[in-house]
Amino acid sequence: MCAAGFGQNQDTYQVDKLVVGTVIEVGKKLDLVKVEQVWKGDQIAPEIHVRISGAVGPFAHSEDDAILVAGNRYLIGLGSDYSTSMCTVALYSDIDPKLTPRSVASPQVDGELGAQQSLEEKIFDNIWLLFVGLVGLIAFFIRLTIVRRRKRMQ
Secondary structure, eight states: OOOSSSTTTTGGSSSSSSEEEEEEEEOEEEEEEEEEEEEEEEEEEEEEEEEEEOOTTOOEEEEEEEEOOOEEEEEEETTTTSBBBBGEEGGGSSSSGGSSSOOOOOOTTTSEEEEEOHHHHHHTTTTHHHHHHHHHHHHHHHHHHHHHHHHHHH
């Protein structure tokens, strides 16, 4: 379970990176976030991929996965691998304004892009392409076989 009050007390800073951003796109395991402010950390790009699930496997989820909504603005605490959870995310409108640091950094154009898909995730995200290709190949060979048999019969 989460400690109460992320974004409400100094424990908010017990993460590797802390950004304010708006979710642009929601994915299965990675969400795309437009970073507006960097409260902690450096070399963060204007748009980053945030890993919202720590579960292993393409269809696996864990009970502490972050559930972000496209268009909403959040304060997001990130690990060094750009992972987050429901315990390190808060709607920006719910943040105690006193916690805003005196100096807020901007994202950097040449900064890190965030989390990357694992090879396993890439394979499972694109497995349908392999399936469609295989079905097409089978259909091609069936059609080729039928055409050849008709030619022999003539």
